[in-house]
Amino acid sequence: MSKVKKKRVGFVLDMTPLVDITFLLLTFFMFTAKFKSESEENQVVIKRPKTSADTTKVPENNLALLKIGIDSASKDTAYYFSMVNEQDIIGVREKLREKGFPNVTDNQVTYVIRDTTWLETAVEAARYTNLNVKFAVDADSSVSYRWIEQAMNSMRKKLATQFYFVTDKQGG
Amino acid sequence: MAGGGEALGGGGKQRRGKGGKRKAKKRVGFRLDMTPLVDITFLLLTFFMLTTSMITPQTMEMNVPPQQEIDVPVKESELLTIIIRNDGKLFVKVTGKDEARLVRLSELRTVVVEQNIALRNRCIVSLKSDPNVAYGSVVRVLDMLNQAESAIIQGLRQNGVNERRRIFTVAPFTDKDREEVAGL
Numbered sequence: 001m002s003k004v005k006k007k008r009v010g011f012v013l014d015m016t017p018l019v020d021i022t023f024l025l026l027t028f029f030m031f032t033a034k035f036k037s038e039s040e041e042n043q044v045v046i047k048r049p050k051t052s053a054d055t056t057k058v059p060e061n062n063l064a065l066l067k068i069g070i071d072s073a074s075k076d077t078a079y080y081f082s083m084v085n086e087q088d089i090i091g092v093r094e095k096l097r098e099k100g101f102p103n104v105t106d107n108q109v110t111y112v113i114r115d116t117t118w119l120e121t122a123v124e125a126a127r128y129t130n131l132n133v134k135f136a137v138d139a140d141s142s143v144s145y146r147w148i149e150q151a152m153n154s155m156r157k158k159l160a161t162q163f164y165f166v167t168d169k170q171g172g
Numbered sequence: 173m174a175g176g177g178e179a180l181g182g183g184g185k186q187r188r189g190k191g192g193k194r195k196a197k198k199r200v201g202f203r204l205d206m207t208p209l210v211d212i213t214f215l216l217l218t219f220f221m222l223t224t225s226m227i228t229p230q231t232m233e234m235n236v237p238p239q240q241e242i243d244v245p246v247k248e249s250e251l252l253t254i255i256i257r258n259d260g261k262l263f264v265k266v267t268g269k270d271e272a273r274l275v276r277l278s279e280l281r282t283v284v285v286e287q288n289i290a291l292r293n294r295c296i297v298s299l300k301s302d303p304n305v306a307y308g309s310v311v312r313v314l315d316m317l318n319q320a321e322s323a324i325i326q327g328l329r330q331n332g333v334n335e336r337r338r339i340f341t342v343a344p345f346t347d348k349d350r351e352e353v354a355g356l
Contacts (some may be wrong), residue, residue, distance in 0.1 A: 028222030053318035141308030156239035164231035
């Protein structure tokens with residue numbers, strides 16, 4: 001009982017290192033954060049199949065994304081075709097408008113495609129716009145193989161023989 | 173020049189009268205309350221930490237031959253066909269003349285590895301899948317083939333083949349295939 005607890009009046013802790021680290025982390029997370037901007041993202045949720053063998057990341061440039069998803073409202077499957085590069089978006093838009101794709105608006109990025117002919121046209125337009133374009137097929141794991149096969153056949157027909165299947169890491 | 177500036181400054185201060193009292197004090201022991209700043213910072217930090225997803229999607233690279241009008245003839249003995257039935261069951265057909273047989277996913281791996289080593293790199297893997305099969309089960313098979321790759325390379329190297337050329341193709345699921353695997 002000799003050591004009586006003192007009341008620590010006016011106790012000041014140096015918070016500077018704490019604040020430093022906090023700001024550092026904050027800036028890190030702020031810069032690495034990616035926000036979903038596409039509007040149809042809410043409508044079509046893609047549950048990717050899980051794989052364990054590959055560790056390749058999706059290329060960031062020269063990419064044409066072909067999403068195959070089931071619409072949560074109408075329950076029908078469709079292709080959602082979009083380009084990643086800014087100039088490709090414009091190029092493909094011009095090309096598709098030229099070919100008579102229905103309802104192409106001035107800011108359109110994603111094209112909802114439901115038949116093979118348009119899919120082939122889109123693949124062709126993408127390859128015409130950017131020679132180095134790579135195709136990534138991002139499909140929901142419950143979509144029936146028919147859609148994938150059709151997409152593969154369309155790409156093979158337009159000589160896009162190398163493409164990617166977007167997957168998620170097992171257990172991640 | 174510096175001296176002149178000082179003189180001017182001093183004069184200005186004197187003219188202001190009362191302002192003369194407000195000389196810049198040396199702020200010894202100056203403390204700013206940082207609590208609100210730290211609060212907000214932590215709030216933002218937690219927000220960004222929780223919204224960031226560190227898992228980025230991966231890819232599976234596919235190389236398929238282009239679709240041509242003319243069918244390219246291949247040796248049946250070099251062909252290994254994997255058939256996925258509409259219920260997701262796997263069948264494998266080795267060397268073409270054999271009957272398709274039911275395999276499990278884990279067995280498929282050994283079959284593919286053995287066949288590739290036996291044919292010394294000339295094995296053509298062809299995938300036929302019923303159009304109604306879910307994409308997920310097709311990817312499972314593709315994933316298994318990718319996993320088998322390291323074992324194949326190792327096996328080929330042991331047999332003196334140092335170069336690995338992978339030939340993979342997708343073939344349409346015909347009615348003949350459907351009949352073949354229907355009763356098994």
